[in-house]
Amino acid sequence: MSTERQRHPAAPTISEVAAAAGVGRATVARTLGNYGSVSDVTRARVLLAAERLGYQPNTLARSMTTGITKTLGIVLADVGNPFFSGVLRAIAETAKGSGYDAIVLSTNENLELERDAIRVLLAKQVDGLVVASAAGRGDDVSHLAAAVDRGTPMVLIDRLVDSLEVDSVVIDNRDAARRAVGSMIAQGHRRIALAWGPVTLSPATDLDQMHRILDRALWSDGERLRGYLDALEEAGLPFDTALVTHVLKNEDQATRAVNGMLALADPPTAIFTTETEATVGALRAIRSRNLRMPAEISLIGFDDSPWAAVMDPPLTMIEQPMRHLGATAAAQILRRIDGDESPAERHIAPSRLISRSSDGPAPRA
Amino acid sequence: MSTERQRHPAAPTISEVAAAAGVGRATVARTLGNYGSVSDVTRARVLLAAERLGYQPNTLARSMTTGITKTLGIVLADVGNPFFSGVLRAIAETAKGSGYDAIVLSTNENLELERDAIRVLLAKQVDGLVVASAAGRGDDVSHLAAAVDRGTPMVLIDRLVDSLEVDSVVIDNRDAARRAVGSMIAQGHRRIALAWGPVTLSPATDLDQMHRILDRALWSDGERLRGYLDALEEAGLPFDTALVTHVLKNEDQATRAVNGMLALADPPTAIFTTETEATVGALRAIRSRNLRMPAEISLIGFDDSPWAAVMDPPLTMIEQPMRHLGATAAAQILRRIDGDESPAERHIAPSRLISRSSDGPAPRA
DNA sequence: CTGTTAGCGCGTTCAT
């Protein structure tokens, strides 16, 4: 009996198992690690001892010697976003299938937190990184570059980062947006609002300024806006800066911004939203003005959700293949970890416009 | 020039920094670790060398000697559920505030995956565990008990586990359900459906059987059902097993089950849903039968969401304080890690019934 | 104030 009562017996180590089994540590390592050769009787003795002591390997120590953690670092812009949590689920499942675990960090769209996340993950010696970066174009991404330099494989998901020569898995945001907006134009709409455009303090007053703002925006935001512009241009419609929000990305701001547009002398007859929260914000604005949808106002938005189908009317939405995106990203990073040194690949996953009833013919003037 | 081109220079270790600075390893550890005492000049030299070499600490090695990982293990039943991702966000933020990182594993409501998750986390030597368990009452929770025995602090969140004497942070599900159902009864409803009840293959045919099923259900499911029964009993209303779903927890099953109830000769005039997916399923069923809400059917459900307010009509929902739950759980686990040995605490967080327009007076027969 | 040394738990030669 020791003087100080040991409430929690220290976890048994490989040495204790060895002692209990009456063999050397190496033999235990061999049987438990399933390599080298061990006689059947010794193996049985070791296994028994391990079982009885409730031996659990210490993966930290293992990683210490092997230099391998069997762990993926996942950096997401926002786990709270159903899109990202859907992607995450697929990543985690695919990884586990190959014996990898995932450490997930959410940056809340904050570049500073992203830097921190990468630092933490690298310090934890993850074998690979999957990143949905919060970096806008032109932002300093040296933290990502450093990870790559260091030799840690990385794949970008959902958002490209210009200066980085790494694998990526994204959808064709520009095309998806072009098609959505195009379908509204085809239905006769001439004044189509965009919520959200890129965040900026000084809204664009003309197309040139818009393009300049666009060059510093988040990649996906930029692409979606470009697709919007593409559709306008194809149809020969003028671009009106008053129809693009530049507000901070939260629901209240979106609501207010869309409300403002709806109050214009020449209001939009259709709204294109680039994210779930913008969609909800737009719906709030539409509801507060008692507009009938789609009779008086049409709406198409990014990121389908289960509830979109039970809205009144059911919402026409762009669906992103979350599972496919996640699974592809995970498979790619595992391949890199496995030693694949081929040039960086860009995977483009298909998106789909799910037609429901929130969009319809433009009302006659 | 070495024969084999070294693409990725090995990460510099403390020894290399020491060499570069011309001091001993310990001195480097002291300056970088900010402990002990180091002369200003040496400190400067070390800092410079570390900076120039781009030194990054290897936390694995650190944890190896200290026995501390500064890492929390979070096991959630489903990260895809907005409720859990909201909770997670609060946990992560609180933890980071104290210098802790979080490793998150989602079990998809699968006990087997939960066992695996705990094993992985323990192997990674996390300092503490926050768990929303997928275990129903009576299920084998030895994996959780083992973690506690081993001395790893644990706090249960959202779901209690009977046999475990550990801290927990939950809401009073029973009371929340009782109040919601009670408010419908007060509005004249006599036939109130419950979606979802506990999952089971052989539905209850009477109250006794219901209670028996209840004794093996997920804690939160059980509590919510109990609250439903409480409200019925208080009002002297009979319990009808036909009004409680027993289906698998996915949207399609919920839709079908609710549809079936609505087709009854004596259909419910109100529905109480215990989770978001059940709510969406119920809405689908209501919509497919073209029922007007709340004129012909009332609805109240668990877990408020941004979109609930833009539905037509806006949904009356029970809001759980996700941030509060997460922050409390994190604070509690940090306290335990800090050495607090006081008896297990049960934190009960307040929930709130947000009254909107999906519920109303019962239609006259 | 600073350098030396001894582990932490494990995987892996190298002998035997």
Added chain:
DNA sequence: ATGAACGCGCTAACAG
């Protein structure tokens, strides 16, 4: 087939 011994990168005693 098996055991002894070394090292991964770092912290913590212990000398000086």
